[in-house]
Amino acid sequence: MDDDKKLLRRIDAARADRDRHQYWLNETLRLAAPTYRRIGGSSEPQSRIEEEDDQFDNELELVGEDFASDMISTFTPQHERWVTFEPAEDLTEGQRREIAPQLQAIGDRIFAEIERSNYYDAAQETFLMWGVSQMAMAISDMGPLNPIHFQPIEIPDLLVERGPDGNTTGKWREMELTPLEQHWLWGERYPALFPMPPQGKQNRKEKIVEGCDRDWSVPGEERWNYRIIVNRKVSLTLEFTGAGSAPIIACPFRRQSDSAWGPGPFKKATPRARVLDELGYLNLKAMNRAVDPPFSYEEDGLANYQGGMEPGQGYARAPQSKAPEAFLPETRFDASFFQVEEMRKAIKRAAYQDRPEQSGDTPPTLGQWMDEKAWNTRRKELPRDRCVREWVLPIIERVAWILAQRDELPEVRLKGGRLINVRPISPLSKAKDLEDISITGQVLSLASNIGAALQVGIPVDAKATMENVIATAKERHIVLLSEEQIAAAEIAALAKNGVDDAGAAMSLQGQGVV
Secondary structure, eight states: OOHHHHHHHHHHHHHHHTTTTTHHHHHHHHHHHSSOOOOOOOOHHHHHHHHHTTTTOOHHHHHHHHHHHHHHHHHTTSSSSEEEEESOOOOOOHHHHHHHHHHHHHHHHHHHHHTTTHHHHHHHHHHHHHSSSEEEEEEEOOOSOOOOOOEEGGGGGGGEETTTTTSSEEEEEEEOOHHHHHHHTTTOOTTTOOOOOOTTTTSSEEEEEEEEEOOOOSSSEEEEEEEETTTTTEEEEEEETTTTTOOOEESOOOOOBBSSSOOOHHHHHHHHHHHHHHHEEEEEHHHHHHHHHOOEOOOSSSOOOOOOOOOOOOOOTTOOOOOOOOOOOOTTTTTTHHHHHHHHHHHHHTTTTTOOOSSSSOOOOOHHHHHHHHHHHHHHHHHHHIIIIIIHHHHHHHHHHOOOOOOTTOOOOOOTBBBBOOEOOOOOOOOHOOOOHHHHHHHHHHHHHHHHHTTOOOOOHHHHHHHHHHHHHHHOSSOOOHHHHHHHHHHHHHHHOOOOOOOHHHHHHHTOOO
């Protein structure tokens, strides 16, 4: 009982930690995901619909969708391998070749299960939450005949505990479920705890907390306590062991030293998004006044314009009375257009959705374009390591753990029967690859300059110079011809130009002519 009270206090502390950031989290959700629920808000959508009716610019909402799609393509691309697999222990080169087909079989099975699941439907929503602050997902085994189920956890439902070392030590989701919904969700696995409720008690909402907290009782072993809490009473406690045993994974975009919550990229864009929204309202208001301006008229006892004037309608007025006078607003609609475009670019940049653009009249060269593209991609390195460590690899480990529980994950063994442990490894950074390609282009451009120097008679050792340039730039794609290959090519060129005697050609080579 004391352990249950301590657990509830930890969950309350996690809730208080999230609520400390409630204002900016809700404001970011309002601008980036206006149809989603807010922290502390009602679950009824009517208030959000009314709020959305008062929204006059949705730039951050559009950028948020692009951000989610871009992050999926970057970290968990569809129809591609997110990771490779390698043995978790030292093996000889021959042993590695021996188990290579078995490693391939493990990858095939894991990614076939992911493709069969609803991961990509859920990922669009979770990466949208990542742009706000933190994303989380519950990964459940729905039985061997059913695909693995991925359920996004929205920020208002997510509770996270930050451990003393900065890592996540507790992850829970809050829900309001009826006894009937609880039976549908957990009744098959735990029929004694979640039986079919009797008539009349099926639709009463109850507060549920489901999640897991880290168990440190065994050093060096990953252990989680999985719990289901109904109305602040612990109804179920299970112990799960091994990498991937935690049913909930969570990944913050950033962490703060005193909190499990940190700002996502959309937080940087909210000030400009608010300004754009206000400018949209003011421009619409000014346009309304310009198209249908207010006016004044002289009360002459005959004409009555209080109801306005209809187009094509004739209005009688007293002789020598003044015609109605419109109050046209002195508003320049183009005054803020330039600033609006700059703010839209800044919002896209904050969410890593800016693209190389032609800023002047002269189009950029291919080298300039590649340099800017590599720089934009390299900016994504900021969240890359955390996303791989706390999202990509945990998903792979969780799917592998579920398949192992089903006895569907192939084992890796050497010929003598020795079992080999396997771990997933993240592939190289795409940004680094793009940067290397850019360096290759620059080095080849220098090579053309060296060739031009030789043509005008400057005494340069071309091959040695190129070797120095490649070593300094740490270029790894260019392959220089060997001395033998160069000599063979020159002899072939001489033969083609009429020097048929191979011996004469070799003599020329020995004299230094070729």
